[in-house]
Amino acid sequence: MESKNIIITGASRGIGFELVKFFSEKNHHVLALTRNREKIDLLQKTHKNIASLEVDITKEKDLKIIASFVQNRWKKVDILIHNAGALIHKPFFKTTSKDFINIYKVNVFAVAELTKKMLPFLHKGSHVVAISSMGGVQGSMKFAGLSAYSSSKGAVITLMELLAEEYKASGIAFNTLALGAVQTEMLSQAFPDLKAPVTASEMANYIGNFSLTGNKMYNGKVLQVSNSTP
DSSP, X not given: OOOOEEEEESTTSHHHHHHHHHHHHTTOEEEEEESOOHHHHHHXXXXXXXXXXXXXXXXXXXXXXXXXXXXXXXXXXXXXXXXOOOOOOOOGGGOOHHHHHHHHIIIIIHHHHHHHHHGGGOOTTOEEEEEEEGGGSTTSOOOTTOHHHHHXXXXXXXXXXXXXXXXXXXXXXXXXXXXXXXXXXXXXXXXTTOOOSSBHHHHHHHHHHHHHHGGGTOSSOEEEEOSSOO
């Protein structure tokens, strides 16, 4: 397969970090976006096709840094994976407006703004993949205490559906993967007693393969990737 230019957000741990390894080991060019690049820096010592930027994707100035990198180094983006996510586990009556805003900044607004910044570099055949959650799927069983998180994940599903329609003539595909429980640091912090049936590496393999080929079969779709409920 021809080497692709792939951007991954939330790349310092969990699924994001495993995605960086997955693509780099297949000789694709990876731009890892993270707020803490320590683990990525170690990985770069053995994988020369990884570039990284220590950025906050909720900040306009950092989005400009990302766009500048792509303009100067790549010129095009083949795959954009919106993997970064924020979660707060708190009863609804204790969840403040500030809590909602902070979650939406990462899970929805940053997805929209980074996509805008990358539009000039996306092309026919590019694939934008948003990582959502089963908690954001209408009619699915929900985890209690995740009102901000799950509603934000529902919002990003709708956003991707709308972008697929708006840009269908361009040949750019927008899809969403709604994940079930995956054993990551974020899950362990929110639900210490929960043991997920899928590891971050296993899920990254699935997401990686879907990102490379799924746009040939899907556009504007949400695929439920879960063997458990919720």
